[in-house]
Amino acid sequence: MSTTNTHLHIDGISKSFGDVQALKNVDLKIKRGSFVCLLGPSGCGKTTLLRIIAGFEAASSGRLMLDGADITLMPPHKRGFGMVFQSLALFPHMTVAQNIAYGLKLRKVSRAEQGRRVEELLNVIELPDIADRPVSALSGGQRQRVAIARALAIQPPLFLLDEPLSALDAKLRDNMQIELRQLQQKFGVTTILVTHDQHEAMMLADELVVLKDGEVFQAAAPSTVYQNPADSFVADFLGAANIAPAVVSSPGHITLMGQEIALDPVHAVGTKLNAAIRAEHIRMMPLAEANGLTVGTVTFLRDLGPATELIVTVESQNLRVRCDNASVPDLAINSQVALKFDGSRVSLFQS
Amino acid sequence: MRVGLLPSENSSYRIIIWFLAIVGILVSSLPVIVVTLMSFSASSNTGFPPSEFSLRWYSEVIAMFTQEDASSAQSVVDSTVTSLLVAVLVMAISTLVCIPLAYALARGERRIREGMELLFTLPLVFPLVILGIAFLLIAESLRLEIGIWRIVIPHVALVIPFVLRNCIGAMQGISVETEEAAISLGASPLRAIWDVVIPLMRAGILAGLIFALIISFNEFTITFFMYTIDVSTLPIWMYSRTVSSLDPSTLALSVFIIFADVVLIVLVDKLIAGRANLF
Numbered sequence: 029m030s031t032t033n034t035h036l037h038i039d040g041i042s043k044s045f046g047d048v049q050a051l052k053n054v055d056l057k058i059k060r061g062s063f064v065c066l067l068g069p070s071g072c073g074k075t076t077l078l079r080i081i082a083g084f085e086a087a088s089s090g091r092l093m094l095d096g097a098d099i100t101l102m103p104p105h106k107r108g109f110g111m112v113f114q115s116l117a118l119f120p121h122m123t124v125a126q127n128i129a130y131g132l133k134l135r136k137v138s139r140a141e142q143g144r145r146v147e148e149l150l151n152v153i154e155l156p157d158i159a160d161r162p163v164s165a166l167s168g169g170q171r172q173r174v175a176i177a178r179a180l181a182i183q184p185p186l187f188l189l190d191e192p193l194s195a196l197d198a199k200l201r202d203n204m205q206i207e208l209r210q211l212q213q214k215f216g217v218t219t220i221l222v223t224h225d226q227h228e229a230m231m232l233a234d235e236l237v238v239l240k241d242g243e244v245f246q247a248a249a250p251s252t253v254y255q256n257p258a259d260s261f262v263a264d265f266l267g268a269a270n271i272a273p274a275v276v277s278s279p280g281h282i283t284l285m286g287q288e289i290a291l292d293p294v295h296a297v298g299t300k301l302n303a304a305i306r307a308e309h310i311r312m313m314p315l316a317e318a319n320g321l322t323v324g325t326v327t328f329l330r331d332l333g334p335a336t337e338l339i340v341t342v343e344s345q346n347l348r349v350r351c352d353n354a355s356v357p358d359l360a361i362n363s364q365v366a367l368k369f370d371g372s373r374v375s376l377f378q379s
Numbered sequence: 380m381r382v383g384l385l386p387s388e389n390s391s392y393r394i395i396i397w398f399l400a401i402v403g404i405l406v407s408s409l410p411v412i413v414v415t416l417m418s419f420s421a422s423s424n425t426g427f428p429p430s431e432f433s434l435r436w437y438s439e440v441i442a443m444f445t446q447e448d449a450s451s452a453q454s455v456v457d458s459t460v461t462s463l464l465v466a467v468l469v470m471a472i473s474t475l476v477c478i479p480l481a482y483a484l485a486r487g488e489r490r491i492r493e494g495m496e497l498l499f500t501l502p503l504v505f506p507l508v509i510l511g512i513a514f515l516l517i518a519e520s521l522r523l524e525i526g527i528w529r530i531v532i533p534h535v536a537l538v539i540p541f542v543l544r545n546c547i548g549a550m551q552g553i554s555v556e557t558e559e560a561a562i563s564l565g566a567s568p569l570r571a572i573w574d575v576v577i578p579l580m581r582a583g584i585l586a587g588l589i590f591a592l593i594i595s596f597n598e599f600t601i602t603f604f605m606y607t608i609d610v611s612t613l614p615i616w617m618y619s620r621t622v623s624s625l626d627p628s629t630l631a632l633s634v635f636i637i638f639a640d641v642v643l644i645v646l647v648d649k650l651i652a653g654r655a656n657l658f
Contacts, residue, residue, distance in 0.1 A: 082563060084562075103567075104559075104563060105563070105565050105566055105568070105570075109563060110564075111563040114556070115556050117554065117556040117557045119557065119560070119561070121578045121579060130574075131564035131565050134570070178560075179564075182564060
């Protein structure tokens, strides 16, 4: 990666709150114009990292480099990063237009220009007629869009979002994710979004940064993180992955739940490993072809419409399985099924 | 149909609630009713209820204000002006002190906030008479000619707990994120307070202002120790008119004051808040 392509360099940032280390030597290079999602469970330090980038929190050590310039000690109001907060934090005593124009007013933009920009942004967020409404009169989705417009009005070099969609209901959230992604591409602004929702992160991100206990576990494109998770935590966190112990049985083969799988592990024979396999990468086979496969009992069954999700218990281990409805006739609770693992989709980690 | 607190059926429960409500209203408004009725009395003694009604005490009050009264040491006009001036100074000082204080306490550590609140509430639990003596001792030992501040300073001490509580209450409704949003858009921390925090605190500040006004304007006990021949307030003047024999014109005057208080409260409320939000 060339240095000119790196917009923000998070250079070895650590943060401690008393004895608690919230961030441990986080090192990330964020590309210009990219959409980065910081993903992790609550308490993983993702919000702390975002607040350090915004300048509301000081790092204990490390540097922040924006376009090669050190901004570690720059106060937040001088950074000019647009931020959307979890609570949205719209100004309740101002109208929609006053909210959006606030940053421009601070920059001493002329009134006429302010009005023009507000109108332009309201058109972009497809709410042209609400300029004079108080923010208390808006619906959840409208507030969301106004908060985004307010942050983008100042044409920020960095656009920061702290779980902005978490308060919306599922359908609206889906729509907003698409809109947010389209807006980001339209403005071409480098964007960092914090979320604990893996689906949201997959939907939005160019680059996914998975954090746990203040450490970056993996930073890569969403498809890479999904297909080749760096470890069992990432695999588990990215949803619906089954983690099971496996052993290297012979060079080029592992044994996973009694099933011999052709793989090319670099580990020595006899090494105990953890294998992660996603629910949709387990195939259901008729019991007649069970030879060499894993056999288990269906203990949970739910038709989700396009697919069926089941839990198959194999020797007290529960496996989540998802399959097309067409491929599984006559499934019932307590029936025996044979499972075939797709060897190319199994990820192995040191246990 | 709504299910109310009051059962629609006649029951002893319903009667008790009505009884309590009426007793409450009577107790709190009885003095106002009695004073107002007696101020319209035609006789010069203060028997209740008045046998005849007239406006003679009202014309006497108006005469007191319009004609120079050389006989009394401190005229009612001077006392009224002093009272108003004290009240305005107390309102201004207590608000200027309490807004930053409330901000710091609400944003700071919880333990410190509770300790400080307790500290500023001390003047309220102190017996007022002793507080008056204490302020008098301080003022006399300093031997300073501080004029009206003799009264303003104790009033500020008395008013601050009320103003502070209102301001802290208002602060607690303002999330840090709202302030940070302003900062992220380019406002300096001070500018963010001015643009976002103060406007959102407005209702609480207003309630504090009204408390300050009412408490200062009606304060008697401490002022009784602190007043001098040159600096005296309206409650002191009224007391001096009634201490030997009750002068019904003071009753008429107090009706004026009640009326003026109400007008002032409504006015301040409309001017600053835009909408009523006193309690």
